[in-house]
Amino acid sequence: MSDSEQPEQDCERLAPTTAPESSAEQTPAPASVPAQGAKKEPRSPRPDVSYTPVSNGMDYLVSVFQHLTEGATPPSARNLKYTVLHLQAATEVLLKARLVQEHFSLIFANPTEAKHASLEKGNFQSCGTLDAFDRLANIARVEFDKDDRKRIKELGDHRNALQHYGLTHNAYAIESRAVKVLDLLITFIHRHLIPGLAPAEAQGVEATMDSFRLQLKGVETLVKERMNNLRGDLDKAAAVTVKCPDCEQWALVADGRDAGPTCLFCHQTWGDDRRSAAANYAWIVLGLEDIPSFAHGDEVPVTDCPECGQCALVTLAVTADRKADTTPLCFACGETFNDLIDCEGGCGSVLNIAPDEDAIHLCSHCLSVRYDRF
Numbered sequence: 001m002s003d004s005e006q007p008e009q010d011c012e013r014l015a016p017t018t019a020p021e022s023s024a025e026q027t028p029a030p031a032s033v034p035a036q037g038a039k040k041e042p043r044s045p046r047p048d049v050s051y052t053p054v055s056n057g058m059d060y061l062v063s064v065f066q067h068l069t070e071g072a073t074p075p076s077a078r079n080l081k082y083t084v085l086h087l088q089a090a091t092e093v094l095l096k097a098r099l100v101q102e103h104f105s106l107i108f109a110n111p112t113e114a115k116h117a118s119l120e121k122g123n124f125q126s127c128g129t130l131d132a133f134d135r136l137a138n139i140a141r142v143e144f145d146k147d148d149r150k151r152i153k154e155l156g157d158h159r160n161a162l163q164h165y166g167l168t169h170n171a172y173a174i175e176s177r178a179v180k181v182l183d184l185l186i187t188f189i190h191r192h193l194i195p196g197l198a199p200a201e202a203q204g205v206e207a208t209m210d211s212f213r214l215q216l217k218g219v220e221t222l223v224k225e226r227m228n229n230l231r232g233d234l235d236k237a238a239a240v241t242v243k244c245p246d247c248e249q250w251a252l253v254a255d256g257r258d259a260g261p262t263c264l265f266c267h268q269t270w271g272d273d274r275r276s277a278a279a280n281y282a283w284i285v286l287g288l289e290d291i292p293s294f295a296h297g298d299e300v301p302v303t304d305c306p307e308c309g310q311c312a313l314v315t316l317a318v319t320a321d322r323k324a325d326t327t328p329l330c331f332a333c334g335e336t337f338n339d340l341i342d343c344e345g346g347c348g349s350v351l352n353i354a355p356d357e358d359a360i361h362l363c364s365h366c367l368s369v370r371y372d373r374f
């Protein structure tokens, strides 16, 4: 296709259509330690909470595994709801328990206003889960994996969405994502929390951990088996398959099918909203908001496709058949490209022109701007 056949521009530059919520922090939990099954206890000091923070967090995890593993496969909507709610609560409590080991003031929303008396009474504004995570990383110098922050943020967003709008995610996606957070927490407890506990408490926690590891293996096996059952279909589509932003499995097939990009694992589908599929993928899976050059406008994660014209081309997509490399993939028509070059008009769109092809390196829009002007 030469530049004169460039389709109409579709993208609104630098503004992905359905970017996930901004990274605004969630409102911090009002109490330092959410008590399981607690009814609304507004502003009054914590009533007789008999759990220490760590055992409270472990108790939430026991509940998560119960809801994930006891009952139907995949778990019922109700079980999934409590999986998400209690997993978020466990994450918050356990991160803060480690933060207290560093210094109690760090779990206050504003550490400069921390008072030990307020901590004992439990009547203080505590920091949010992501704040706790950041303070652990930056102040306590706890080492986390690259994707841990993203996973914890997504879990919090998901919990909030669940409380406001009900269950919107499907069972397979929740299960698959819960496995990754559980894995993160079990590693965190073992490496960073247990070493700071009193010997008796450490022993009790370590004993529970063995049962968690066993149960996690069980859930992981279910996820793996499901992926294996899809192997035949996924192998055939490997060139246009990417990691799904919903379930994190390599199962999102963007082959231009009528149903739109579709995840074979969790059944998420974007129907006619292919631009959103591309934007979600770029933001959530590739994390492109973290690439500084994008903020300055040189790296546009989703742009107009030279083939179909829709703003659904992810130039840095990573496909299942070439995981070590990037492959420009259009989430609308399912085309991949080898010879993309940037439009020299500086508009941010790309052209599909082979190196030996004699063509003007301008898109139709920039071409017309130039002709109109002269």
Ligand SMILES: [Zn+2]
Pocket (backbone or CB within 6 Å): 173, 244, 245, 246, 247, 248, 249, 251, 252, 263, 264, 265, 266, 267, 268
């Ligand atoms: Zn999926």
Ligand SMILES: [Zn+2]
Pocket (backbone or CB within 6 Å): 305, 306, 307, 308, 309, 310, 330, 331, 332, 333, 334, 335
């Ligand atoms: Zn396309």
Ligand SMILES: [Zn+2]
Pocket (backbone or CB within 6 Å): 343, 344, 345, 346, 347, 348, 349, 362, 363, 364, 365, 366, 367
């Ligand atoms: Zn242009």
